Amino acid sequence: MSGVKFGLKRDTCHLTQLMPSLTSLSLTESQTLLQRGEISSRELVTACLEHVSALDGQLHAFLYVAAEQALAQAEAADKKLSELRGTGLPISQSTMPLLGIPMAIKDVLTVEGMPCTCGSKILEGYVPPFTATVVQKLQAAGVIVIGKTNTDEFAMGSSTENSAYGVTHNPWDVARVPGGSSGGSAAAVVAGLVPAALGTDTGGSVRQPASFCGVTGIKPTYGRSSRYGLVAYGSSLDCVGAFGHSAADVAAVFSAYNGRDPLDATTQDVPAANITLGTEAVSSLKGIRIGVPKEYFIAGIQPEVEGKIRAAIQKMEELGAEIRQVSLPHTEYALPVYYLIAPAEASANLARFDGVRYGPRVSGDSMWDVFYKTRGEKFGDEVTRRIMLGTYALSAGYYDAFYGQAQKVRTLIKRDFEQVFHEVDAVACPVAPTTAFKIGAHGDDPLAMYLEDVFTLPANLAGVPGLAFPVGFDAAGLPVGMQLMGRHFDEAMLFRVAHAYQQATDWHKQKPTL
Amino acid sequence: MPLTPQEVEHIARLARLELTSAEQTRYREQLSAILDHVAQLQKLDTSRIPPTASVFSGDSHLRADQPRPGLTPEALLKNAPEQEKGQFKIPPVFE
Numbered sequence: 001m002s003g004v005k006f007g008l009k010r011d012t013c014h015l016t017q018l019m020p021s022l023t024s025l026s027l028t029e030s031q032t033l034l035q036r037g038e039i040s041s042r043e044l045v046t047a048c049l050e051h052v053s054a055l056d057g058q059l060h061a062f063l064y065v066a067a068e069q070a071l072a073q074a075e076a077a078d079k080k081l082s083e084l085r086g087t088g089l090p091i092s093q094s095t096m097p098l099l100g101i102p103m104a105i106k107d108v109l110t111v112e113g114m115p116c117t118c119g120s121k122i123l124e125g126y127v128p129p130f131t132a133t134v135v136q137k138l139q140a141a142g143v144i145v146i147g148k149t150n151t152d153e154f155a156m157g158s159s160t161e162n163s164a165y166g167v168t169h170n171p172w173d174v175a176r177v178p179g180g181s182s183g184g185s186a187a188a189v190v191a192g193l194v195p196a197a198l199g200t201d202t203g204g205s206v207r208q209p210a211s212f213c214g215v216t217g218i219k220p221t222y223g224r225s226s227r228y229g230l231v232a233y234g235s236s237l238d239c240v241g242a243f244g245h246s247a248a249d250v251a252a253v254f255s256a257y258n259g260r261d262p263l264d265a266t267t268q269d270v271p272a273a274n275i276t277l278g279t280e281a282v283s284s285l286k287g288i289r290i291g292v293p294k295e296y297f298i299a300g301i302q303p304e305v306e307g308k309i310r311a312a313i314q315k316m317e318e319l320g321a322e323i324r325q326v327s328l329p330h331t332e333y334a335l336p337v338y339y340l341i342a343p344a345e346a347s348a349n350l351a352r353f354d355g356v357r358y359g360p361r362v363s364g365d366s367m368w369d370v371f372y373k374t375r376g377e378k379f380g381d382e383v384t385r386r387i388m389l390g391t392y393a394l395s396a397g398y399y400d401a402f403y404g405q406a407q408k409v410r411t412l413i414k415r416d417f418e419q420v421f422h423e424v425d426a427v428a429c430p431v432a433p434t435t436a437f438k439i440g441a442h443g444d445d446p447l448a449m450y451l452e453d454v455f456t457l458p459a460n461l462a463g464v465p466g467l468a469f470p471v472g473f474d475a476a477g478l479p480v481g482m483q484l485m486g487r488h489f490d491e492a493m494l495f496r497v498a499h500a501y502q503q504a505t506d507w508h509k510q511k512p513t514l
Numbered sequence: 515m516p517l518t519p520q521e522v523e524h525i526a527r528l529a530r531l532e533l534t535s536a537e538q539t540r541y542r543e544q545l546s547a548i549l550d551h552v553a554q555l556q557k558l559d560t561s562r563i564p565p566t567a568s569v570f571s572g573d574s575h576l577r578a579d580q581p582r583p584g585l586t587p588e589a590l591l592k593n594a595p596e597q598e599k600g601q602f603k604i605p606p607v608f609e
Contacts, residue, residue: 356595446545
């Protein structure tokens with residue numbers, strides 16, 4: 001903080017004058033100011049809501065805003081904040097470390113009483129009667145959910161163009177996509193609509209939009225956090241992730257929502273991670289070995305992307321890290337493996353949308369007729385395509401050749417990572433081959449869109465954690481994102497490396513002009 | 515390996531998707547292109563490689579099979595397109 005004081009004369013100040021400053025605060029800065037009583041949660045939430053009103057017509061990051069509810073919760077948070085201040089215990093060390101912090105939630109996670117569409121017409125009007133465990137945990141930590149963010153339909157896509165409710169625009173250039181599928185959350189964070197947001201990552205859906213929007217985003221280890229209340233897409237791949245302005249912000253959110261959940265049998269029996277990153281001037285990376293996999297620097301990668309990634313690796317070396325060339329030889333097969341396994345799982349998971357228990361129903365003469373018509377009419381193109389692809393890969397006569405073979409090659413990809421993490425502590429590479437592309441650039445060519453995911457898919461297939469964060473800008477002024485991948489359950493290493501880098505650089509502090 | 519129109523129709527039927535003929539043509543072309551791409555997996559010899567269904571498979575964490583509070587029927591029926599007498603209502607299953 002540069003000594004800026006907020007709300008000096010609370011009774012006479014005009015909130016509108018505070019807003020630009022309040023919405024540019026990082027989560028950890030807000031925590032500090034809330035702790036000191038220099039800002040209130042009500043001011044913070046009001047500023048975010050005003051910012052949404054002012055900018056979201058242009059960006060379309062939100063599908064639903066719960067303004068009244070959020071303001072009521074902010075008032076309650078302010079009461080608790082003043083009680084906590086009275087005890088002398090720092091809020092960050094209390095049981096409610098995120099008390100009074102507004103957040104947005106990707107619209108594939110349920111929040112009781114808020115519509116959950118998954119970006120699909122087939123869930124239009126659905127209001128879930130329960131809240132996802134990860135959101136419950138954040139609320140228990142004091143988070144105020146201000147709304148639900150846009151997504152590619154059922155998280156299937158790399159641009160948010162597949163949302164049935166319209167595309168989200170990239171705040172750096174509104175003619176471009178924010179990435180996807182968690183594009184709404186990434187755009188909301190970089191535009192200052194919220195200090196942090198939840199997303200989900202099945203094949204890169206947190207990391208790629210984080211890269212395209214210039215924010216920090218974590219995809220945790222598979223099984224690290226609960227999926228209870230996450231509408232399932234690819235169950236052996238889906239992870240709940242988070243966005244923020246810095247590694248420190250994202251670590252604070254991740255620490256609050258990760259951990260075992262009896263309601264999700266795939267959450268692993270490991271102690272929950274609680275990561276705090278210091279504010280020391282420059283953290284040394286001495287003793288940390290970072291691998292650079294040659295398969296991630298291929299022909300076709302935008303030269304500026306490669307340049308910025310190599311420069312960031314050099315910066316890490318200057319900070320004391322040992323850089324080693326490594327190989328992940330089966331990287332090229334991640335795309336075909338993913339585009340068999342994820343659609344196969346999706347075809348099973350999306351069987352539940354049939355017009356019987358929730359969502360709209362297209363009427364028909366028989367029950368079967370209702371199924372065919374409701375699904376045929378209400379699913380969008382990409383979802384239909386993946387259901388068909390997955391159905392084919394699992395169908396009699398093709399199972400072994402497609403799905404079975406993909407599962408075996410997945411083993412090879414997983415072994416690549418096991419091997420490489422004997423040699424290094426983390427792997428550094430680009431998040432995506434390019435910076436944000438123009439809306440409509442891939443037209444009706446699904447395969448071209450799939451190629452956007454080429455560097456993010458391997459982490460999901462191997463179940464390892466991945467962290468994306470900005471390391472520079474291309475000539476068009478668009479952010480370039482680096483990806484760090486690490487050992488199972490070693491998110492702490494990724495946060496540590498990114499934090500050290502962010503202490504020494506200020507790419508993560510750059511904001512778009514809107 | 516292009517899909518035949520019959521195969522596309524068969525897949526759509528298995529997946530309970532009603533498609534227009536224009537959609538059938540479009541998906542046939544697009545899915546054929548995707549299948550061509552994923553066919554590159556066939557060139558790998560995986561005869562001695564076990565499949566991975568899930569990263570931590572074999573490691574199930576089932577909770578105790580004990581009754582616990584759940585959602586009420588009213589809450590669950592709230593989103594139903596049609597309901598009657600506390601149940602989801604559907605058109606006839608048998609003709």
